[in-house]
Amino acid sequence: xxxxxxxxxxxxxxxxxxxxxxxxxxxxxxxxxxxxxxxxxxxxxxxxxxxxxxxxxxxxxxxxxxxxxxxxxxxxxxxxxxxxxxxxxxxxxxxxxxxxxxxxxxxxxxxxxxxxxxxxxxxxxxxxxxxxxxxxxxxxxxxxxxxxxxxxxxxxxxxxxxxxxxxxxxxxxxxxxxxxxxxxxxxxxxxxxxxxxxxxxxxxxxxxxxxxxxxxxxxxxxxxxxxxxxxxxxxxxxxxxxxxxxxxxxxxxxxxxxxxxxxxxxxx
Amino acid sequence: xxxxxxxxxxxxxxxxxxxxxxxxxxxxxxxxxxxxxxxxxxxxxxxxxxxxxxxxxxxxxxxxxxxxxxxxxxxxxxxxxxxxxxxxxxxxxxxxxxxxxxxxxxxxxxxxxxxxxxxxxxxxxxxxxxxxxxxxxxxxxxxxxxxxxxxxxxxxxxxxxxxxxxxxxxxxxxxxxxxxxxxxxxxxxxxxxxxxxxxxxxxxxxxxxxxxxxxxxxxxxxxxxxxxxxxxxxxxxxxxxxxxxxxxxxxxxxxxxxxxxxxxxxxx
Numbered sequence: 001x002x003x004x005x006x007x008x009x010x011x012x013x014x015x016x017x018x019x020x021x022x023x024x025x026x027x028x029x030x031x032x033x034x035x036x037x038x039x040x041x042x043x044x045x046x047x048x049x050x051x052x053x054x055x056x057x058x059x060x061x062x063x064x065x066x067x068x069x070x071x072x073x074x075x076x077x078x079x080x081x082x083x084x085x086x087x088x089x090x091x092x093x094x095x096x097x098x099x100x101x102x103x104x105x106x107x108x109x110x111x112x113x114x115x116x117x118x119x120x121x122x123x124x125x126x127x128x129x130x131x132x133x134x135x136x137x138x139x140x141x142x143x144x145x146x147x148x149x150x151x152x153x154x155x156x157x158x159x160x161x162x163x164x165x166x167x168x169x170x171x172x173x174x175x176x177x178x179x180x181x182x183x184x185x186x187x188x189x190x191x192x193x194x195x196x197x198x199x200x201x202x203x204x205x206x207x208x209x210x211x212x213x214x215x216x217x218x219x220x221x222x223x224x225x226x227x228x229x230x231x232x233x234x235x236x237x238x239x240x241x242x243x244x245x246x247x248x249x250x251x252x253x254x255x256x257x258x259x260x261x262x263x264x265x266x267x268x
Numbered sequence: 269x270x271x272x273x274x275x276x277x278x279x280x281x282x283x284x285x286x287x288x289x290x291x292x293x294x295x296x297x298x299x300x301x302x303x304x305x306x307x308x309x310x311x312x313x314x315x316x317x318x319x320x321x322x323x324x325x326x327x328x329x330x331x332x333x334x335x336x337x338x339x340x341x342x343x344x345x346x347x348x349x350x351x352x353x354x355x356x357x358x359x360x361x362x363x364x365x366x367x368x369x370x371x372x373x374x375x376x377x378x379x380x381x382x383x384x385x386x387x388x389x390x391x392x393x394x395x396x397x398x399x400x401x402x403x404x405x406x407x408x409x410x411x412x413x414x415x416x417x418x419x420x421x422x423x424x425x426x427x428x429x430x431x432x433x434x435x436x437x438x439x440x441x442x443x444x445x446x447x448x449x450x451x452x453x454x455x456x457x458x459x460x461x462x463x464x465x466x467x468x469x470x471x472x473x474x475x476x477x478x479x480x481x482x483x484x485x486x487x488x489x490x491x492x493x494x495x496x497x498x499x500x501x502x503x504x505x506x507x508x509x510x511x512x513x514x515x516x517x518x519x520x521x522x523x524x525x526x527x528x529x530x531x532x533x534x535x536x
Binding site: 091159 | 297
């Protein structure tokens, strides 16, 4: 087990080595500690925001009960000179204090921390590099997208699952590289996880759009057409899907006409 | 009871009538409804902020547990190629999404509402006018500051208490008018309420500062000195209090020397 983990890790590192920047585990380890620091700073921001919001809520609750009482009997309420004075004071001074509290900026500490650390962050290229290393690993070990996504890699210690968004991201990186084979594998995996009920900000239509195109580019017109129909069930007005539907149907008809003609010629 | 409320209310209105703008109960009633609307808008802002903060907290919690696991065994963690890919993706894309969430401005609806309504708000002059009307009412009815602050006005329906800040505000308005008699009454009331344990943003030193000066201006040097000593117990380095201490002691000495000399002359 330990040996296979070591081999995998070694393989991954060598697959990954074409990448200029984050080649060493040491550099990536630094990033883990950077992230830990950022989380600490973020938690401090959350604490300040909760505190600020608590004060705003106290004011809102106080004013809510006050205005409810006051508007039930405005004349009676304002007949009390202290109420009249307090109303003047509230509107002239206190709402301005509340406004300052609403506009108070507590983001400064965290945001400047993030800005400083960002210069050491990986770039789009690093992200793409890591994704492609993962795709090469998949091919080398002949692993299914499902196996990788579930984290069932042989011998790894820290099992890590991929989300719908992670799978979608891998699919998109393959797509940008015109690698429709991996696009299909990973968009299909994203779709499966969505259908199994995983919550995600990525929707089925977006995934089906990539998936049907990747399948079409691999020459499987009928499957592409079927997926396009699924898209249109979810969104009947989808512009590209409506266009593709006509195009795929036209192409399929052309194909079957050509086949029929070919058969006719052969039969003669 | 109802009659006395009516009379009080009428008196208050006539006392108050010198003020140009908020002379009618009708105009003040409109302000109550404005305030009610603002509270509604504020509650919507709170709802949005709570929602936003909840998302930030979910991210922080997720990352907190993730970075704790990761930094326990960085090599093992990063040996898993999916972890390495996810780290790249997180740093390159997801922290930026979190940054947008942190910087998301939810204040817009409430603040523009407040800005629109502010043009109808009472001014400093209106607030001062209402305060002075209250002071005249106090004199007319010979009411103690305590009676008014507790809302124990004869016959009023909506009993309304004054906070330390309200009493302090009344005292300050009297002070600005060089009305040291009412300054003393209301600063003393503010101090009493603080000493009874009421929570306030106004501190004892600030109140004692006004109070001792108002008492000094009414010629009661010894009481002014005593209050200045109380101030210095709370803040031994208070600049003005230290100056006043010397000055009051010097004045008191001058007084007693003068009296002694006068007595000597009389005795001769």
